Amino acid sequence: MKKIIIYGVLTIGALAFIMWKLNANKAANIEKTDFVKESNNGVIPVLVEKVAKVEFDRNFTANGNFEPIRELTFSSEVSGRITQLLVKEGSVVSKGQLLVRVDDELLNTELQQAKVNLDKITLDKQRNEKAFETGGVTQKQLDDSKTEYKLAQARLDAAQRRVNDTYVKAPISGVINAKYVELGTYLSPGNKMFDIVDVSKLKLVVSVPEAQVIHLDKGDQVKITTNVFPETSYTGVITFIASKGDNTLNYPVEMVVDNVSGKTLKAGMYGSANFEMPQMQPAIIISRNAFVGGVKSNQVFVMEKGIAKLKKVVAGNIYGDRVEIREGLNEGDTVITSGQINLVDGSKVSLQTAEAK
Incomplete structure (x- = not known):
């Protein structure tokens, strides 16, 4: 008996819900029908x-990734075996700092030979100059000795340059980001040695729409913010504005950004340039x-x-x-x-x- 009562209550509830839903759908259909009638009436x-x-507010923000102010893949200019390797990955180097010594024994021998040869040719030239004054040699003989002297001097300069190149020095200041050689490596001209990046300053390149780029000029200062140091604002200075936009009429704008002591940004990090436009x-x-x-x-x-x-x-x-x-x-x-x-x-x-x- 109790089950019959329960089933009866559930059945009545279900019927009531169905009736309510039908009435709601009917009202919605009537409303839509009236809407269509109104449209059909013109x-x-x-x-x-x-x-x-x-x-x-015309101020806007453009995003990009920081790049090193300078970066360089440094390659060997000489042949020889590395006898001293003075830096490692992560080393901070200054422009002109010695990085590597290459075996220069053979090159020093060539340099000494070039010096001896130049000394001999110098004496020959001096004798010919004195002999020419008394008619002992012809003009052609004097000219030939002067030419030999210039060639010997050039050979000496080249030999000295090759010896100097065995002292491999940093061409820029920065950080050794990658090292491709080890102590004892035999180098040939063109072999990669180091990647050096300078992050004392960074570049940030962003795309600016045509409506905003017309208000920007080289030298303008821009507030730069980052996700890694949200509490710190950096200052960027516009150094380049593209003269030609892309297919979406956006123009690359490049800024140089000074790093902040204790909040040093790294190349590849994400940055936002916050441009303040003139009041409209x-x-x-x-x-x-x-x-x-x-x-x-x-x-x-x-x-x-x-x-x-x-x-x-x-x-x-x-x-x-x-x-x-x-x-x-x-x-x-x-x-x-x-x-x-x-x-x-x-x-x-x-x-x-x-x-x-």
Whole structure:
């Protein structure tokens, strides 16, 4: 008996829920039917916004990754075996600091031979110069001795250069980021030895839209922020602004950023450049959805006394999903932002409610 009562209560509850759902669906269908009837009667539902002049914040942020101010893959210029290796990965080096010594025994022998040869040719030239004064040698013989002297001097300079190259020195200041040689490695010209990066300063390259890049100049200071040190602001100075943009009309802008002691940034880290734009006078800014077929069409519909009227406007700068209007609209106009696909100039329109969407 108790089970029969329970099943009866559950059945009644289920029937009540079904009746409620049917009534709710019926109300929704009636509402949709009325909406369609209204559309079929020539009145097209639309969404609108009121036109007003507003102060628009043009400041913006662009993101990028830090790069070393300078980086270099340093290669060998001489042949020989490494006899001294004075740095390791992570070593901080200064420009001109000795990094590696290469065996120079044979090269020193060549240098000594070049010196001896130059001394001999120098004496021969001096004798010919004195003999020429008394007619002992011809002009050609004197010229030949001078030429031999110049060639011997050049050979000595080249031999000295090869010896000097066995003292491998840092071409820039920075950090040894990678080392490709070991003590005893035999080098040939062109062998990679080190990657050196200079992070005393960093570069940050970001892309800036055309509407903002026209306000930037080389030398401008920019506030730089990072995720790794959010409490610290860095200062960047614009050093380069591209003269040509990419296919999306963005222009690469490069800044040099000074590192901060104790909050040293590394190459590859993520950074944000916070650009402060000149204060903008109040202007008419509307949704880019209001344009018929896109912003470049410079056409929008406005609603006047239930009628859609097509208007020609002059669009200015674009700020995300908002567009500046320089001509064609006045404060107080009602611009249509949704439903234009069904409109022609002179169509009857009505405000679309949230439930009718």
